[in-house]
Amino acid sequence: MVSRRTFLAGSGALTAGGFGLLPGLPAGAVPTLSTTTSGRLLPGFERPKHLHYGDVSKLSGGDQTLLTTLQGIVNRTRPELYFSFDTGTMSTPDAKWLTDMHLPTTTYQNPLDLVARYRHRVRGAIVHDPAVPDSLNVATTLAGLESAVVADADQAKAHGLRIVKDLRGMFDDDRVKTYRWQLDNLFPRVTHQLLAGLPPTRVVAVENVQWxxxxxxxxxxxxxxxxxxxxxxxxxxxxxxxxxxxxxxxxxxxxxxxxxxxxxxxxxxxxxxxxxxxxxxxxxxxxxxxxxxxxxxxxxxxxxxxxxxxxxxxxxxxxxxxxxxxxxxxxxxxxxxxxPTRIEPFAYFRDYVVATKALVSWLPPGGETGDLLVEHFAKYPTLAPYMGWFANDVSGEWDGVDLASQGGSPVIAADFYMNGTVHAGFSAPISDKVRPVRRINKPKNKVYLTLTFGEGDNIQYCQRHMRDLWDDPKRGDAPANWTISPLLLETGPGLFSHYQRTATANDLLVCGPSGAGYTYPGSWVPSDFTQFLKLTGSTLRRTGMDVVYSYSHRENDKWVLLSPEIAAGFKKYTPLKGIMQTWDGDLLAVRQGGLPVVGQWGAPGKAAEYKAALDARVAQWDGTKPLFISGGINAWSWTPSEISELASLLKDPYELVLANTFFDLLNRVL
Structure with a gap:
């Protein structure tokens, strides 16, 4: 068996007045494996002072890849480059976050002019093979190690870039052989603090197609x-x-x-x-x-x-x-x-991968590629996150997260996380104060309902779609919980700080599944999971969160109840008041390991249909004691306006509450 070295990010944040500021790296430092004394799980960057900005939304995937890998080299210590991948208007998330940072900015009408400006900062280009898509990922890994950019041969010539390594003809379409070569030859040189998974290409819609x-x-x-x-x-x-x-x-x-x-x-x-x-x-x-x-x-x-x-x-x-x-x-x-579509290089998140000198692959979690992915996890220390995503959509998610959990790696969904080097370097105040509970002194025989937006483990969602939802003028009209990743402490302190500082009395930030990263607790080696729980406890205490939405694990294609041992671990090592978990059955509210655990209930449709499904379920309630329902809200199809609409339909016996009040009540009833 391959031995694994366990490490834990400690709680060494600088604090003042209840706020924690994560330290960056000294000038010129190269990110290395975290230790308990560094106070970090992931590599750090200095706070940016001035940003050179360009709208790259209309550029090809190849040109975007050239610029994001340049961004990775330039931003390795103190970030200087920032790009907009949306439409270039000031109403898009990339532009909003840039405005919120209040940094001096120089705008480039042609972002490719930045290649000439920073050409002296790179050694040249790693040329990928357009005939072998996965060579783009190998080129990205090499770019981080060689302080180079990723380009095709035409780009290298057009921008006067010396070819550091030419991958054309080096690989064929055998994905396993390609990534086997990378693991065997490059693993000793890359950071062992994280590993990455990114698709080498993306499908781009062709404009003006008539269906x-x-x-x-x-x-x-x-x-x-x-x-x-x-x-x-x-x-x-x-x-x-x-x-x-x-x-x-x-x-x-x-x-x-x-x-x-x-x-x-x-x-x-x-x-x-x-x-x-x-x-x-x-x-x-x-x-x-x-x-x-x-x-x-x-x-x-x-x-x-x-x-x-x-x-x-x-x-x-x-x-x-x-x-x-x-x-x-x-x-x-x-x-x-x-x-209707064309294939282009996938440019996103490559700045972070290059800057941290991470190894990046794309291995569907099944068959030979899945076996090789397992080998990757075995080579990395326990708690080294897998950042990016998995192939094969939903089934790939379940299988991939399960393999990562077995291998002791929490997952950070980050494949569309843009300008990650800038957001990781931009420090911002984050309060460790726990939100006070609106206490209901005597529970009544009512239906206590709490509603939670999912997807918060996904830092790209926190960066993009959550910001759009958050800016809905109806937010705050009704109580709603918002899952969010506590690892934004290191990957995006400014993002977490914004949500925390601008939350209304009806917005409660809760930890996204299943703690310090997306994971399936039941799939871990128990001793490794203890380290994950300690990390989760540390990040929750530094962000003031005391409720988590958690997955469990699947058996016979069903989500099962968190075991008493796992729930007891959450109670021992974290400040949680309760756990909301994925659930396939009827309403669930039990005490496990000393903590209340509720199953997440859901219904299709929007407000009226959701209310009708609630009524149908509540019709089975005898009304002799309180009924507790933890309702899931699909973050991709609902908005705060629709939460407000649903709230207006919830008359007696319903009472809509935040999760902290919900668990305060449940702790006294169970």
Missing amino acids: QEIARETRQIRDSSNRGSYDLDVSAKLGKGTVFVRFADSFTDDGWGASVSEITVKANGTQIAHFLPGTPQEAPFLFDGVNSSIGGEANRFSDGGGYFIYQFEPPAGTTSLVVTVTMWNQYLVSATDTS
């Missing part, structure tokens, strides 16, 4: 009752050689989109394709499946704003093209004759 609607389910069906075989005539899109057929969700706010289990395609009556999702036969026709998943019925599905696209190339002269599909639920099918 023609072919079929739509107009009813909100979620029980497969409309399952059937549907003949979809897409002949109107013949003529350019390829027809693209997209399956999406006709009701994007409740998460029960198109589900497909079999497809047959006939051109002028002759079969040209037949396949089942998830099989090798599907692969030649699946044009874009990144936002979809394979379900338990061997079906491909996509919910909310997601979709999947198939492509079909009928023979020349075809006048009739019919796609026969077995599908169900809330489908929306459309077709086009124009390629």
